[in-house]
Amino acid sequence: SGQKVCYGAFKHSCYKLAYFQDLSRRVGFQEARQACEMDGGALLSLESEAEQQLIENMLQNLTRSGSGISDGDFWIGLWRSGDGLATSSACPDLYQWADGSMSPFRNWYTDEPSCGSEACVVMYHQPTANPGLGGPYLYQWNDDRCNMKH
Numbered sequence: 001s002g003q004k005v006c007y008g009a010f011k012h013s014c015y016k017l018a019y020f021q022d023l024s025r026r027v028g029f030q031e032a033r034q035a036c037e038m039d040g041g042a043l044l045s046l047e048s049e050a051e052q053q054l055i056e057n058m059l060q061n062l063t064r065s066g067s068g069i070s071d072g073d074f075w076i077g078l079w080r081s082g083d084g085l086a087t088s089s090a091c092p093d094l095y096q097w098a099d100g101s102m103s104p105f106r107n108w109y110t111d112e113p114s115c116g117s118e119a120c121v122v123m124y125h126q127p128t129a130n131p132g133l134g135g136p137y138l139y140q141w142n143d144d145r146c147n148m149k150h
Helices: 029-038 049-064
Strands: 003-006 014-017 074-079 120-125 138-144
Touching (some): 014 049, 029 074
């Protein structure tokens, strides 16, 4: 399930957002990727600051319409395959978009990506968390373990 919204101004003209307050309905990266592909789409690739802002506005509307504020990060289609250089300074350059997009746009949270065993990327949505060094945990990106449920 999810809410589909279409705009004409971006390369990806339609977006479908799914937000589950119920923890048991959240899924890992590969499950989310497969669900998008079965629906004829792909996990989100963000190609510009303007598109990032559009998604932030859509998420604000989606989560505001729910039953109160709750935390829950969103998978996006950025990931790192293999782990050969995962701990090197080259690690941030190893991330790629699942849909094949070549966009260099990134919106990492301070000190991210941390690499190591974290190879799949979420967009933070933790409105109840105390701000960290990079400010509130809202809409910046973080690499996470691919089997985490978001």
